[in-house]
Amino acid sequence: MRMNESTPRLEPGRGRRRAAEVRRATLTAAADLLFAEGIRHVTFEKVATRAGVSKMTLYKWWPSPGSLAFEAYFDALEPVLAFPDTGDIRADLTAQLHAFVGLLRERGTAIAEIIGAAQSDPELAGALADRYVRPRRRLAVDRLSRAQRAGLIRAGTDPETIVDQLWGACYHRLLMPAQPLTTDFADRLLDNLFGGIAAPGHDPAGG
Structure with a gap:
């Protein structure tokens, strides 16, 4: 970018x-x-x-x-954060997480500063929650819920928790950088996740 x-x-x-x-x-x-x-x-x-x-x-x-x-x-980065819907939930999550990791790697300092400043700036905290955190979560949850209704994700799986597992892990590596934040890491997150949430009989890798 x-x-x-x-x-x-x-x-x-x-x-x-x-x-x-x-x-x-x-x-x-x-x-x-x-x-x-x-x-x-x-x-x-x-x-x-x-x-x-x-x-x-x-x-x-x-x-x-x-x-x-x-x-x-x-305003500058909203297009990068668009969430695709191709009908292939794993491909869509991979595309979005790769874009997100790229954003954090390129603009991570500014993002970390915004998160830090929000802790003592109520107006910024409100804007961050209303304009970014809640809408971003809703996009991801809606996409995961559609996949669940289509039988691609096991019934009973909580989409909100999946969001925390994937995006929360990326933020953790940004803010507490003991390990590198890479697209390989994002892929390993998805490997671990789909091993537990794939619907019976559905191969999320397409094999």
Whole structure:
């Protein structure tokens, strides 16, 4: 993933700029700062200067710099986190986990900083839960539930727990890096998981 080479700074002009244009410039500037310098450098003053927008606008739109940093992060990386549905649950989980591991390896420092900052920033904690954690869990749980209804996953298996087993393990290696976070690790997680949840008579490896 490559961020923009330069932030699309708004240049002074006649008339009022569209809110969408101001928001786009702001989020791009905040993302550039977050990924290049870390969350501590995402301040309203720096973002406003970099984007060419009013600092007062940022105060009106975001309750804290942390909330702005999170929205910029999510806006920049949301396409990477899309959850496929090809009808093959193992292939879909593999594709999503590989993309997720790649994201954590490339942008893990920023993600860890956001998680850490949320512990003391209630506005950021709320945004993280409402915009990221719950929606991401819901996408995964819905995909796993569809596979369960299709008979690809054993009845009675708890999709919420599967989410914790897979994505929770990746976050654990990001935040407590005693072992490397790799796509091979993701594959081993899936090997272990499918050995226990595959429906009787169904071969998740396709053999």
